Amino acid sequence: MEPLLEFLDAQHLFSFFLKLFGVTLGLLYLFFAVIMIRQVISMKRTVSVKDGGILLIISYIQVSLATVIVFYALFIL
Known part of the structure; x- marks a missing residue:
């Protein structure tokens, strides 16, 4: 029960x-960026x-930037 209460602490939950x-x-x-590439190729x-x-x-x-953002969100945040 103690780990659950620690997890529900405001800082951890945020x-x-x-x-x-x-x-x-x-x-x-x-x-979205991958779909945009397909749209540009089709265009x-x-x-x-x-x-x-x-x-x-x-x-x-744009796809490169999106990949960097995903890795940032996974490993830094």
């Missing part, structure tokens, strides 16, 4: 929900765009 919130939102952002096939490569590079940068 820390737990902060980490849970960070990981969940990070994974949702990563999912390049459908519409003739001059700078389609730049859009794809920006999408890959």
Whole structure:
């Protein structure tokens, strides 16, 4: 019973929900970034765009950033 009461302490509970919130939102952002890459690739096939490569590079940068955010949420928070 004592460990449960320690876990329910305000500081531990806040820390737990902060980490849970960070990981969940990070994974949702990563999912969004991957979907955006698929959308850009689909757009390049459908519409003739001059700078389609730049859009794809920006999408890959977004996925890299999302991956860093997920690792930050998992290991630092």
